[in-house]
Amino acid sequence: MKIRDVKVMLVTATIPPERRWTSDFGTATKSSAAFVKVETDEGVTGYGEAKGTPLVMKSIIEHELKPLLVGEDPTRVTYLWEKMYNGSRLGLSFYYGRSQSRSTAASGEVMCAISGVDVALWDLCGRAMNVPVFKLMGGAVRDRIKAYASAGHGRLGHIGQEFASYVAKGYKACKMRVGGMDHPHMVSGSRARVKEAREAVGPDVLIMLDAHGSTGVTDAIKLATAVEEFDIAWYEEPVIYHNMAGLAEVRRSTRIPVATGENLYTRFQFHDLANARAADVWQPDTSMAGGLTEMLRIAALASANEAQLAPHVWGSALLWAASLQLAAALPNYYIFEFAQAYSPLLTDIVSVPVKVEADGCVPIPQGPGLGVELDPEVERRFPFEGETEERLPII
Ligand SMILES: [Mg+2]
Numbered sequence: 001m002k003i004r005d006v007k008v009m010l011v012t013a014t015i016p017p018e019r020r021w022t023s024d025f026g027t028a029t030k031s032s033a034a035f036v037k038v039e040t041d042e043g044v045t046g047y048g049e050a051k052g053t054p055l056v057m058k059s060i061i062e063h064e065l066k067p068l069l070v071g072e073d074p075t076r077v078t079y080l081w082e083k084m085y086n087g088s089r090l091g092l093s094f095y096y097g098r099s100q101s102r103s104t105a106a107s108g109e110v111m112c113a114i115s116g117v118d119v120a121l122w123d124l125c126g127r128a129m130n131v132p133v134f135k136l137m138g139g140a141v142r143d144r145i146k147a148y149a150s151a152g153h154g155r156l157g158h159i160g161q162e163f164a165s166y167v168a169k170g171y172k173a174c175k176m177r178v179g180g181m182d183h184p185h186m187v188s189g190s191r192a193r194v195k196e197a198r199e200a201v202g203p204d205v206l207i208m209l210d211a212h213g214s215t216g217v218t219d220a221i222k223l224a225t226a227v228e229e230f231d232i233a234w235y236e237e238p239v240i241y242h243n244m245a246g247l248a249e250v251r252r253s254t255r256i257p258v259a260t261g262e263n264l265y266t267r268f269q270f271h272d273l274a275n276a277r278a279a280d281v282w283q284p285d286t287s288m289a290g291g292l293t294e295m296l297r298i299a300a301l302a303s304a305n306e307a308q309l310a311p312h313v314w315g316s317a318l319l320w321a322a323s324l325q326l327a328a329a330l331p332n333y334y335i336f337e338f339a340q341a342y343s344p345l346l347t348d349i350v351s352v353p354v355k356v357e358a359d360g361c362v363p364i365p366q367g368p369g370l371g372v373e374l375d376p377e378v379e380r381r382f383p384f385e386g387e388t389e390e391r392l393p394i395i
Contacts, residue, residue, distance in 0.1 A: 003069045013344040021153045036048045115291040144363045147336040160199060173207075179212065227256075261283035285311065292322060
């Protein structure tokens with residue numbers, strides 16, 4: 001079996017005014033995605049999501065990566081990952097691991113592109129062998145995973161009701177946005193909303209906080225101190241992700257576990273995170289950090305460093321499906337992120353329902369590959385509008 005073609009499909013979902021949400025990033029009005037399709041000469045295809053700028057993903061994958069892939073055996077996934085990452089220095093990588101000739105491959109848009117191709121290759125292998133991807137990773141350690149409701153954009157007076165609605169659906173864990181979205185009262189305003197949330201759900205539901213790196217170290221420590229009494233499961237990106245010394249400072253100042261990782265790439269940046277002793281919970285994103293191949297390595301690193309692994313899963317149904325395959329295969333996959341914001345690209349484009357069950361868990365799809373079938377009409381139903389993610393500014 002040989003790779004015949006690699007294509008990128010671009011889609012956009014518009015968010016109607018009554019379904020929009022607002023955070024420190026502004027108000028979301030539409031979201032777009034880039035789906036990678038790898039085709040073979042035997043008619044087997046695989047799909048993955050590349051979470052970079054859609055038009056950039058199309059350019060990198062169809063013009064830079066495709067020539068490295070066409071004619072190759074798609075089941076040599078690790079080899080193809082090294083070829084995309086290390087380019088002309090592929091031979092050196094067999095001795096030193098990190099020897100990429102293209103420095104841009106180490107992070108950013110190129111790594112997003114490699115991630116999408118890698119996921120599509122795993123999907124393709126599973127389909128060719130008629131097994132789910134988790135079987136290729138050593139088999140299942142579970143058939144369902146505890147999920148947390150990820151949103152919590154509700155303002156004061158609304159956040160309690162929002163969280164209660166998630167608990168009514170079965171969730172036993174909920175995440176809310178804090179910090180920048182309560183500007184200018186980032187400490188007192190966030191504390192009041194966290195208090196309302198805790199009173200609404202009672203003592204037995206996990207509450208996580210996400211500040212999107214919107215505060216500096218001093219305010220982050222003040223906020224952690226102000227909400228410690230409400231039994232917080234983790235405090236995510238209290239400061240900007242690349243400030244690992246600052247994250248470590250926040251971590252040392254509070255008993256609340258610190259989480260980060262949705263903006264980090266490859267095992268090498270997570271190695272830096274471990275060395276900085278900056279986080280208790282690691283949150284790599286499969287469609288950015290290096291695909292499923294690299295997620296297995298990051299997961300091993302997390303285990304060795306006694307960090308909990310709670311991958312970032314805010315994206316389309318293909319990221320959701322790939323992440324569930326990891327949840328099936330990885331013993332240290334702690335909890336599954338289930339985005340609650342209105343998102344047709346999550347809920348309306350695959351054959352398997354995207355849902356949480358009454359016990360607060362998500363079942364792992366058992367079909368071949370990623371376990372889901374992408375709607376063949378997805379491009380027609382969601383025509384691309386040329387925006388990565390349009391958000392109305394907050395000020
Ligand atoms: Mg986050």
